[in-house]
Amino acid sequence: MSKKILVLAGDGIGPEIVAEAVKVLKALQAEGAIDVTLEEALVGGAAYDAYGDPLPEETLTAAKASDAVLLGAVGGPKWEPLPISKRPEKGLLGLRSGLGLFANLRPAVLYPQLIAASTLKPEIVSGLDLLIVRELTGDIYFGQPRGVETLPSGERRGLNTMVYTESEIERICRVAFDIAMQRGKKVCSVDKANVLECTELWREVATKTAADYPGLQLSHMYVDNAAMQLVRAPKQFDVIVTGNLFGDILSDCAAMLTGSIGMLPSASLNAQGQGMYEPIHGSAPDIAGRGIANPLATILSVALMLRHSLGAPEVAERIETAVSKVLDQGLRTADILSEGMRRVGTAEMGDAVVAAL
Ligand code: NAI
Ligand code: MG
Secondary structure, three states, X not given: OOEEEEEEXXXXXXXXXXXXXXXXXXXXXXXXXXXXXXXXXXXXXXXXXXXOOOOOHHHHHHHHOOOEEEEEEOOOHHHOOOOHHHOHHHHXXXXXXXHOXXXXXXXXXXXXXXXXXXOOOHHHHOOOEEEEEEEOOOHHHOOOOOEEEEOOOOOEEEXXXXXXXXXXXXXXXXXXXXXXXXXXXXXXXXEOOOOOHHHHHHHHXXXXXXXXXXXXXXXXXXXXXXXXXXXXXXXXXXXXXXXXXXXXXXXXXXXXXXXXHHHOEEEEEOOOOOEEEEEOOOOOOOOOOOOOOOOHHHHHHHHHHHHHOOOOHHHXXXXXXXXXXXXXXXXXXHHHOOOOOEEOOHHHHHHHHHHHO
């Protein structure tokens, strides 16, 4: 049966990079490797301009009716004067909560061809291949009470609340553990159980849940130490599972170990296996419209989509191999360019991946 993919190009470089990912999907479709139906809709600033709403009802409805969503990026200086409720980023948050995308997968893989891009010494990062599983719909970003209040003294007080239920912790741990069983069977759960009761519960539930996974090696680490270890010796990690706030920070840190923001994909999944797939970078307004953005993070997001929502892991692997081949050929967009390599634009890079498939 044909799988439905909703394509949301978004703003800035979004349409440019998404066009290349769609090229890859269409090439695979043409040779019969996959059976997909593509539909397009507006989100972010583009949707605000057309409808006065960064997440129009029809976009959310179409997203809910699809097997997977492919997203470029949203936002840009044009929409910065808007109130937060109308900002393009609000469209993203609405999609996450509307689809119940509680599991955010952020792989950080260092391609051997790009080792010079990392700011760390080659021996520290070579062969790096870790996955951060971040809980995405709970924690201090959503907990009540929250807000800024004025005390009787007239002084203002801001507050946010860290909240997790046992079932929320268990389901994100299961996502991480299931994936870990297909990889190195090694998970590090990151918390701050020495001072935060909420994460004391996290540690307890993670430990209990791990008992269902024979052979799984679960360790625990405080978040401050984890931040330090990621930079000191990142290869000690295989899968990291953590809450929304710690995951936000650690996943950006892990991504940057690879040095190339234009190379890293992400997946956000719900309980039904539906997912939203997007590069980790933003809309890069500084280079938008020039045809020089790196489309590989978006193309690699398609690989994650095939693996996690469309049940085609072998096709996912073909895409990843094709990307690696293109790098072997010495093709580089400006963001990953180094001496002796051939500079290519966005479309040429997409064409090269299709050819390498
Ligand atoms: P950014 O990720 O858009 O750009 C940071 C730097 O990396 C820029 O110099 C940019 O040119 C470069 N870059 C990013 N992606 C690239 C690619 N594929 N190829 C080559 N170079 C690339 O982050 P920034 O500048 O902080 O944010 C710009 C806008 O994007 C803001 O409106 C922000 O809110 C939005 N944003 C959206 C995200 C999303 O849609 N998921 C995530 C992060 C930011
Ligand atoms: Mg972040």
